[in-house]
Amino acid sequence: DTKEKIIVTDSVFSMDGDRADLTEIVHLAEKYNALTVVDEAHATGVLGHGRGLAHELGLEKRIDIHMGTFSKALGSFGAYIAGSSDITDYIRNKGRAFIFTTSLPPAVIGANIGALKWLKHNPDSGYQLLEKAENLRSALNEAGFDTADSSTQIIPVIIGDNFAVQQAGKLLEEANIKAGVIRPPTVPEGTARLRLSVRLDLDDEEIRHVVSSVRRLKNA
Template sequence: MEFIKEELSNLKQKNLHRRLKTMNAAQSSRTMVNGKECILLSSNNYLGLTEHPELKAAAKEAVDFWGTGSGGSRLITGNMRLHEELEETIARFKGTEAAIVFNTGYMANMGAITALVGRGDIIFSDELNHASIIDGCRLSQAKTIIYPHKDTGVLEELLQQNSSSYRRIYIITDGVFSMDGDLAPLPRLVELAEKYNAWLMVDDAHATGVMGHRGSGTAEHFGLEGRIPIQIGTLSKAIGSAGGFVAGSYGLIDYLRNKARSFIYSTALPPSEIAVALAAFRVLRTNPQIRKSLHLNAHYLRSGLKEIGLTILTEESPVIPVLIGDASKAVQMAQQLLSLGVFAPGIRPPTVPAGMSRLRVAVMATHTRDDLDKALAAFAQAGQEMGVI
């Protein structure tokens, strides 16, 4: 056990030791953290749907009718009619032939990559891709080449140099990058995938319900419907439930049902979560105003933060990375903000590169102008006190 002690003290010395914060209330725009009331400014509950009455009612009804658990994996006893209805709904939402639901977004990436990619294949993966993509690539045993973030020039050179000697070629990218909030250069990635006969896989965890005219993701945002063969998403962020999915052709989805180990060997999601996701897709269809409020709020907050003099790394989505740089300073700034009633946690290495520590600010559709003004006042005060403005 000595190595555990050593490693923990090592993390503490480097200011990289993580502690859990306790939420004492729901993921609302105003909540309780460590017993203190504050404005929540970093939730992935972008649309505020976890508090939506239709979603709550759907969960309760599902428990009454279907019970609390699914009782088995999808291929044994856990495949309820609800799961199938959700997959049909996701396929319609994404404009694909079919979809398959996994228990988490993490498991969707791991399951899809390890089922589709193996020895003899090559993956080109953006350097800022999410950990679940990185882990899927590692486990796949394929040759993996990490290309510089969004650099399609370098990617094309790598494709030219490497692709002829491999069985199948994959390009994998986040749609919206989770810690930077910027968008993948999908139009060019689609061209490259088509030119080099590569499979393009896009993880829209932070774009589902958020980007595009109907909120169906980055393919819709860029007008690339039908040109991205493997589309991943989560139900755990803007959709306000839990779970992940892959959307694509009938063949792809049937293949994953038979080959994706994280789908096959895990108990199906409970019916309440499935019913909540179904209700969320209904709300997205019937109330597009929620998504509009999200983007208006993001615009307002970004402008305010820049006016104060803070450095915003990107401006393309409701994820607003406020650059602090030094890891300990980012943590102190987050603590200072919390004491002023704003919860915007510091993100440090290894989640982001050294020197790029930041506050990951994420706005919600349900924040009021008053919430955002109060948050901006807290940022101005904390920023001056910390010397980052």
């Protein structure tokens, strides 16, 4: 019965690499007259021809606030918020973090614009990335590794034990593979993991190297 209601969600979750059920979230928001805020940080540049999961699902006009970052797939720095003029004017005038921040340097803004232009001319690059990620994920699954519900470029390899995942991270680093070593409280107890984030420039040989290196962890 609260008068003001807001539903806030990521579109792609950073630790499992799975996707939010935006269709159901938007349905609930419309049913209960709630604002929707969707953070496309891990979907920008990848899903929906680079525009994010909301665009891929045709929901962009039914979501009140879209936000994302230039610091991940777009390889730069800074972030954005998009919405109606009423919402963006309110944030400009009432958002303390925005009011007291410093503008981005011109070089960074130029890099952001350049990244958007590149994406506009390479709209299928995200799907090429997802194909590489699916190849890697399938190979890891075939080798018996748990990759949770990942369906994006973020692939967790669930190890479970905190000490074991630290050792696994060191072994991969020795093989020139940088994997995030993620432990509680960032993730639930018993789900410590290696976090792999696939890059578009990885070739088939490099992906095979990742798979073979992760496989060796079972014998470590």
